[in-house]
Amino acid sequence: MKFRWMIAAAFAVAGLGLVSEATPVVAAAPCAAGTYGPSGMDPCTPASPGHFVPDAGADEQIECDAGRYQDLPGQTSCIDASQGFHVPAPGATEELPCLAPTYQDLVGSSSCKDAPAGSYVVDDEATEPTPCSPGTWQADTGQVSCDDVEPGFFTSISGASTQSPCPVGYFQDQPGQTLCIAAPAGHFVPDVEATESTPCAAGTWQAATGESACDPAAAGHYVPDSGADEQLQCDVGTHQDEAGQTSCKLAPAGTFVDSLGAEDPTPCPAGTYQTATGSTSCIDAEAGTYVPDAGSAVPGTDCPVGRYQDQTGQSSCELAPAGTFVDTPGADEPTPCAAGRYQELAESTECVDADAGTFVSGEGSAVPGTDCPAGRYQDETGQTSCKVAPAGSFVATPAATEPTPCAVGSYQTSTESTSCVDADPGTFVAGTGSAVPGTVCPVGEYQDLAGQAACKPAPAGGFVDVEGSRDFTPCPVGYHQPTQGQSGCIPAPAGGFVDVEGAPDFTPCPVGRYQPALAQSSCLLSPPGHFVALPGASEARPCIGGTYQPDPGAMTCRVVAIDFYSAGPGATEQTACDAGFTTNGTTGATACVAIVGPTITVPDDLIVRTDDSEGRVVEFAVSVTDDVDGAVVDCSAQSGDRFPIGDTVVSCQATDLSSTTSFASFTITVELVPRFATGVAPARLLETRSSSPTVDGEAQGLDRLPPGNQLRLQVAGRAGVDPDARAAIVNVTAIGPSSVGYITVHPCLDTAPTASSLNFSAGRTAGNEIIAELDDTGAICVFNSAETHLAIDVVGQVPQTSNYLPIGPARLTDTRSTGSTVDDIDVGGGPNPSGDTIVVPVVERAGVSTDARAVVINVTAVRPDTSGYATVHPCLDDTPLSASLNFEAGTTRGNEIIAELDDEGRLCVFTKGATHITVDVVGEFAGVSDFQAVSPARLLDSRPDGTTVDGHQQATGAIRAGQTLRVEARFFGAPEAPDGLVANVTAIRPLAVGFLTVWNCVGDPPLASSLNFGTGDIVGNDLIIDLDDGEFCVYASATTHITIDAVGYQTIAG
Missing domain, CATH: 2.60.120 (Jelly Rolls)
Incomplete structure (x- = not known):
């Protein structure tokens, strides 16, 4: 119905309209590929998953074969199973993975394959098996892993399904190996499948690898230990006549073996012997002995007294010839008579001394001594030569037994002389036996004759200024000499003169005259403005204020008149007072005073000190008074101004209401006083112990320093020390020394100097604060004579201006x-x-x-x-x-x-x-410096009976462990609040090992020690201490009494 509604909608868009939803508007069509329907026509259904429809017009769907699948509907084909997957049954909607230990290397498979022997599959969906790697094997199929080959076996290929046994001569002691190990040299493997090699037994050996048996040591050889890869030749001195032995036999006494690998020893030949066993040679009979028979095991027989033998291996001895002797048995040569002795007989046991006055110059003499020639002598017997007459003596005749000394006034510089020489003029010889020319007369003396025993002193008024003089020189004009025997003349003193040569005394200048210079021949008239009242004056005194003198050569000065003045000194005339000024009716005035005017009061000249090159702020007070109408004072500089280094004149003036002006001035002198040293916060620069750090992590944990060690330590540029510092103030501590020794700190000289900076005893920690000069790079070198740990703390520096x-x-x-x-x-x-x-x-x-x-x-x-x-x-x-x-x-x-x-x-x-x-x-x-040394003065003594220089800070009681004591740095002769203090701090009988830290009380005690001590010690250290408002602090890590002795202070005050 969805398809139909889509068509209806399309027609509506075209403007054709819809008649009725129930009325079809198109004819039935064949089903498309991927769908199917009755008779291959609508209605059509999409192929379901696991199925497919390859062509259009299908009336049914087709099931996917095994090995193929389809996971979507409406598809025209199925999908082959991928590698590593399989589809076991038809109609599958998905492919299934091959699970370990199976795999599939093909597509479209309906099953998976087991991993074959020699391989394995460990992961699902595998497309191929994995061959067993060399050293592993797998006898079964369908396995997820391979097995390591067992010890005694190996596999050298991939995909092994069996393991191979190690052959004889080879072994394998580890599982999973790809090859076997050849038996190493010195070992063997007699069986297959061996897991270890067997060492060759002592007495056998094997040089090759991969062998199944060992070889016995041959005769002349041995093998001392098991597992040998070679046989050893018997060493010289030994032999072996059997095979398969673990050692060699020593050559017996009387025989020797001199080659390697010997089977039998060789007997010693005649003329030699050997007392020891295991020898490589025989010993020749020593010189002085003989051996008559071969094969001897004892040394030769000594030659008797009077005979000798200088060859080895001999059977008899020789007679000592004339000129020699033999005084001991067993001599290997005759002894020649020593020089100075002789012997006329053969086969003697001693020689005869040459007589006194004679000599025998060489060894082996068979004749008596020769007489000494003239110029020589001999005072002993048995001598090899005659002694030459020494310088200062002579010998005039032959065969002398002693020389004759030169007489007084004569000498002889040469040896072997027959006479002496008179001393030259200008010299003298005071005693007998002189070996040097006459001693030159010293300055102040002379001698005009030869052969004399002494020199003459220069007379008064004369002098001798060179050695060896034959005459004296008169004193020149301007000089005199009142004493005999002088090397020079005395210049006429100031106030005197000498106007002739050779004068023993000078003449004082008369009154009215003077002489400021030495060595003058006359005196000077006193100039105008001056006078000389007494004889012998070295200067003319200027006329004082209120007097004057217009003439030269005066004995006194004149007094100025009323309303005149002379300011002096040295006035040559009197000056009239200006208008408005007077002397108030008095004579001898040095100045005229204003009739009316203000009075200015200024301070005396001031001298102050500073370490600032820019100068110093100075405060002062100036006031003015005027009895009539008042006045105001104005100065060229004001109190509180900064004054530069040097002299500054402050000029003040005041004018009253009557326009009368007064003037006054004073001078302020600012002296630049360089700082001896400046403090830095105490900090550790060197620490050889690994348990303690340094301030910057440098030079730490170096371990104990060996004896004779010298290390270089950079100081400048660390812990606030200036890069150009001249020296540093450091506390050097030796910690746990292994023996008695010392430390020398120096500026990295080529050789450590002969001086000690710190001495220490074995096991006793000791410290010393020192001022250490730095080298051009700002470093010091530290030499230690004995092994020790070492710590170095910096507490101050010496600047270049110090x-x-x-x-x-x-x-x-x-x-x-x-x-x-x-x-x-x-x-x-x-x-x-x-x-x-x-x-x-x-x-x-x-x-x-x-x-x-x-x-x-x-x-x-x-x-x-x-x-x-x-x-x-x-x-x-x-x-x-x-x-x-x-x-x-x-x-x-x-x-x-x-x-x-x-x-x-x-x-x-x-x-x-x-x-x-x-x-x-x-x-x-x-x-000039800010440091002032003083004679030592005790500031503090904590002991019950302790006393101090001023009774202050005495008997204060021991400082307790962990306690900090604040100390006043005041003592007689020091300013009220010095900037720094130099003091010797001593710990007395501490109750435990510990240390003191001394600092300026600012903040907590720093990580640095100023003094280390042991239980019961009395030990001190000289410290340079920075002060805070005239005070400093002492921290003690253990309870102890202390004393503090001041030896100097730093201050810029003034």
């Missing part, structure tokens, strides 16, 4: 006899007794300049006899109550400190307890 100059390090003092210093001074003085002081000269040694005010040194107590301490201080001071270094009996310990020098450039080391001492200098302070 007045601190690194030196060395170089050794200045070493009391040990085996020690050495940079200039071989102060060596080997022995241990310093308890209570004694060592004086150490410092300036002009190891490069220390003459204007050095303080030095950085490392002072070390070496193997002390008892426990005690050392105090370093300027030698001109009394020993202060402080400790620079604490030490224990037998333990070498050092500390780097900053030490003030006395006015003579020295420092002193006091020890309480006898000990050797070494002192190494590493730097100096010279010129």
Whole structure:
């Protein structure tokens, strides 16, 4: 009906109209392909799924054959089953997958195939089976997998349905293999299907692979162990006369074997012997012995006394010839008579000494000695030559037994002389036996005669300025000499003159005259404005303010009149007061005063210091007063302005209502004081232990450093240290050393210097804060003499502008006899007794300049006899109550400190307890600086009986584990609030192993140690401490008493 309605609708569209729905308007048509109906005509029905209608006009549908299907209605054909699928029955509406372990490689199939033997199918819808891979096999059909071949079998091809057995000589110990393994050399496989090879037994061997049996070792050979791939030849000294053996036999005593693979030993020939078994040769009878028979197993017989044998393997001995002797049995040669001895007889056992005054020059002499010639002598017997008369003596006759010394006034430089020479004029010989020409007369003396024993002194008024002079020289005009024996003349002093030659004294200038220069022949008149009141003046004194002098050569100055003035000094005339000014009726005025005017009050000249090259802000007060009508002051600079480095004159003026102006001025001097050092936040730069990090992850976890190791550590550019820093302040800690040793820190010199930066004992952690010079790349080198872990913390830096100059390090003092210093001074003085002081000269040694005010040194107590301490201080001071270094009996310990020098450039080391001492200098302070060294002063002592320099911070009690103590950095002689402090911090008898951390109280304690200690130790470290408002903090990881001794401070105040 749907088809008919569609036709009716089509007609309606064409405008033909509809007569009646029940009235057909077309005739019946044949059914189209894919449909069918009665008699092949309408009504038609679409072919149902599983069926098809191939042609039009069909009256029935056709069922799809097995192997084909159709899933849609109204189709003209069926679909072949795909590969991997099948259709088992007719009329199917879908294809079915082949299920593992089946497959189908064809289309249109009604069934699936089983996987054949040697293959498998593991997945559904398979289009082909998978062959078993080499090493696997499958005997059955229709399987989802293959089996690994068993040990002892193999398959080398794909698709195997059987496994192959390993042949003899081969084996396989693993399943699933593609081939068998040939029995390795030294092994065999006797049966098929073997899963392992059998090692050849000891005494047998096999060089080839894949063999089924082993070979026995041949005679002359052996196989000591099982599994051998070769037989070993019997070594020299052994033999073997049987086959299949595991070892060889030693050649018996009296025989030898000298070739490999020997079956039998060879007897030793006559003239030789062999006491040992297993020998490769026989031993010739030694020289001095003989062996008469062959096959001997004992050494030869010694030759008797008086006879010898110089050949080996001999049967008899020879007689010692004349000129020789043999004094012991078994001699291998006669001994020639030594030079200086002789022997006329043969077969002797000793020789005869040549008489005194004679000599025998060569060995083996058979005649007595020869007389010494003239010019030579011999005072001993049995000599090989005569002694030449030494310089300073002579021998005039032959056969002399001693030389004659040269007389006083004569000498002899040559040896073997028969006379002496008189000393020349200008020289002298003071004693007998002189071997050098006369000693030249020293400066200040002369000699005009020859052959003299002394020189003459230059007379007063004369001098001798060269050595070896034959005369003296009179002093020239302007010079004098009051003393005999002088090397020069004294210039006439300022205020005196000498106007003749050869003068013993000078003449003082008379009054009215003066002489400022030395060595003058006359005096000068005092100039106008000056006077000379006393004789011997070296300068003319200027007339003071209120006086004047218009004439030269004056003895006094004139007083200025009323209403006149001279400001002085050196006025040559008096000046009248200007209009409006007066001297108020007095004479001798230095200035006139305004009749009316304001008074300006300014400060005295100011001197301030700064480390800022841009200058400093300065505050000051200026005021003005006027008793009449008031005034206002105005200055060229104001309080609170920044003043540049150098001198700035501040000019002020004030004008009152009467227009009277007053003036005043003062000078502000700003001195640039370079910083000795600047602090950085304490940070770890080196840590060899793997358990602790460094600040930037560099130089960490290096493991223990071996003895004699030197490492290079970059410092500049890390942890806030400037790239161009001159030196760094670091705390060096040796952790768990394996033995006694030391650390030397230096600027990467070619060779580590003879100096120690840190000394340590076995197993004892030790630290020291040092100032380390950096090399051109900003690095330091660290040498360790013994194995140890090492940690290095940076706490500060020395900038390029600092007045601190690194030196060395170089050794200045070493009391040990085996020690050495940079200039071989102060060596080997022995241990310093308890209570004694060592004086150490410092300036002009190891490069220390003459204007050095303080030095950085490392002072070390070496193997002390008892426990005690050392105090370093300027030698001109009394020993202060402080400790620079604490030490224990037998333990070498050092500390780097900053030490003030006395006015003579020295420092002193006091020890309480006898000990050797070494002192190494590493730097100096010279010129203007923010650092000021002081004689050591105790700031804090926590012990119950402790005392300090000012009674403050004493007996405070031990600092507890985990406690932080705030310390005031004040002491006599220091400013109220210094910027930095240099102090020796000492831990005394801690209750446990631990450390102290010292910092400026800003934030929490940093990850760095300032001082490490062990239980019961007394140990200190010299620290450079950054301050916060004049205070610093000390953190303790374990309970301990502490002392703190100040040795200097940093400040820019002033």
